[in-house]
Amino acid sequence: MWSSVLGALALATIASACTPSVTTVSGTHAPVTVCSGAMIFADDFEEFDLEKWQHENTLAGGGNWEFQYYSNNRTNSFTHSGRLFIRPSLTSDQFGTNFLSSGHLNIEGGAPADRCTNPQWWGCERTGTPSNILNPIKSARIRTVNSFSFRYGRVEVRAKMPAGDWLWPAIWLMPAYNSYGTWPASGEIDLVESRGNRNMFHNGVHIGTQEAGSTLHYGPYPELNGWERAHWIRRNPSGYDRDFHRYQLEWTPDFLRFSIDDVEIGRVAPGNGGFWEHGGFNSNPNILNPWRYGSKMAPFDQKFYLIINLAVGGTNGFFPDGVSNPSPKPWWNGSPTAATDFWNGQSAWLRTWTLDVNDGQDASLQVDYVRVWAL
Numbered sequence: 001m002w003s004s005v006l007g008a009l010a011l012a013t014i015a016s017a018c019t020p021s022v023t024t025v026s027g028t029h030a031p032v033t034v035c036s037g038a039m040i041f042a043d044d045f046e047e048f049d050l051e052k053w054q055h056e057n058t059l060a061g062g063g064n065w066e067f068q069y070y071s072n073n074r075t076n077s078f079t080h081s082g083r084l085f086i087r088p089s090l091t092s093d094q095f096g097t098n099f100l101s102s103g104h105l106n107i108e109g110g111a112p113a114d115r116c117t118n119p120q121w122w123g124c125e126r127t128g129t130p131s132n133i134l135n136p137i138k139s140a141r142i143r144t145v146n147s148f149s150f151r152y153g154r155v156e157v158r159a160k161m162p163a164g165d166w167l168w169p170a171i172w173l174m175p176a177y178n179s180y181g182t183w184p185a186s187g188e189i190d191l192v193e194s195r196g197n198r199n200m201f202h203n204g205v206h207i208g209t210q211e212a213g214s215t216l217h218y219g220p221y222p223e224l225n226g227w228e229r230a231h232w233i234r235r236n237p238s239g240y241d242r243d244f245h246r247y248q249l250e251w252t253p254d255f256l257r258f259s260i261d262d263v264e265i266g267r268v269a270p271g272n273g274g275f276w277e278h279g280g281f282n283s284n285p286n287i288l289n290p291w292r293y294g295s296k297m298a299p300f301d302q303k304f305y306l307i308i309n310l311a312v313g314g315t316n317g318f319f320p321d322g323v324s325n326p327s328p329k330p331w332w333n334g335s336p337t338a339a340t341d342f343w344n345g346q347s348a349w350l351r352t353w354t355l356d357v358n359d360g361q362d363a364s365l366q367v368d369y370v371r372v373w374a375l
C-alpha cells in the first residue's frame with residue numbers, strides 16, 4: 001500500500017513538474033518536451049557555440065544595399081568575458097584598399113560551414129569597380145536557423161548597443177519555414193534595432209544611440225508591408241550604448257508585446273480580422289490574403305528563429321537623408337554609388353568607431369545573454 005501511495009505521489013510530482021505549453025519548438029538544440037514556463041533556449045556566451053549560432057556568409061547587404069560583408073571570422077565575432085561581441089572592421093585591412101575598386105570576391109566555400117548563405121542581390125560573388133566598390137566593411141550576422149526555432153514564448157536578450165556613425169545593430173527573428181510565402185508574407189519580428197551615431201538628429205529628434213525600436217514586418221508582398229502600424233521606439237537620454245539593457249518580447253496566441261527593462265514599449269493584439277485588418281490590407285479586395293486560413297496571429301503563428309547582427313549604412317532610409325550629424329551623411333539613399341560615397345567619407349566616420357581602443361568594444365554590439373522561455 002505504501003509503495004502505491006509513494007508511486008502515486010511520484011506520478012503527481014512528475015505531472016505537476018511539466019504542464020504542457022502552447023509553445024512549440026524545433027531544431028537541434030530544442031528541448032524534446034516543452035513544459036509551461038520552462039527555459040527552452042539560452043546562451044550566456046561563456047563560449048562561442050557555433051552549434052547554436054550559424055554564421056551568415058554573404059555580400060547580400062540585407063536587401064537594403066547595406067555596406068557590410070558578413071563572414072565567420074574571429075575579428076568580427078567572438079566571445080570574451082561571458083559576452084558575445086560583433087565588431088566591425090575594414091575589408092581593406094584584409095585585402096588592401098585597391099581591391100575594393102578592382103578586386104573580385106567569390107565567397108563560396110567548400111566546407112559545409114563555409115557555404116555562401118545568401119546568393120540574393122549578388123550575395124556570393126561581386127566585382128568591385130571605382131563607382132561601385134566591394135562591401136567596404138566586414139561584420140557578422142549569426143542565427144539559430146538550424147538549432148532552434150519556436151512559436152510563442154518569452155524572449156529576453158541583455159545587450160549593449162554599439163556607438164559609431166552609421167552602425168546598425170539588430171536582434172530579431174525570422175520565420176523558419178516561410179509558411180505564408182516569402183518576405184514579408186511570413187513576417188519578421190524585430191526585437192531591437194538602433195543607430196550608432198552619438199549625435200544624430202532628424203527633425204530635431206535624436207535618432208542615434210538614444211533611440212531603440214521594435215518592429216513587425218508583415219504584408220502580402222514587399223511593397224505592401226504594414227510595419228508602420230507595428231513600430232515602436234523608446235528614447236533613453238543616456239544612450240543605449242552606455243549600458244546593458246534587457247530587450248524583451250512576449251509572444252502569445254493573442255498578442256506580441258515588446259519591452260525594455262520590463263517597461264512595455266508597444267504591443268499589438270489583432271482582432272478577429274488578424275494582421276490583414278491591422279495592416280489595413282482589407283481595403284483592397286483584389287489582393288488575396290495569404291493568412292486567410294491561419295489564426296488571427298498569422299503570420300505570427302508559426303515558428304521563428306533568432307538573428308543577431310551588426311549592419312552598416314544601407315539605402316533603405318533607416319538612415320534618412322537630411323539628418324544632422326557632426327559630419328554629414330556621406331551617401332544619398334538614391335545614389336547608385338552609395339557604398340563608394342560612404343567609403344569616401346571614411347575620415348569622418350572611422351574615428352567615431354574607435355576601433356583601436358579596447359579592441360573596438362564601443363563599436364561592437366555586445367550581448368550578455370539570450371534566453372527564451374515557453375509560455
Ligand SMILES: *[C@@H]1O[C@H](CO)[C@@H](O)[C@H](O)[C@H]1NC(C)=O
Pocket residue numbers: 073074075089090093094138
Ligand atoms: C579574418 O579577418 C582578418 C582581418 O580582416 C583577416 O586578416 C583574415 O585574413 C581573415 N581570415 C580569413 C580566414 O579570411
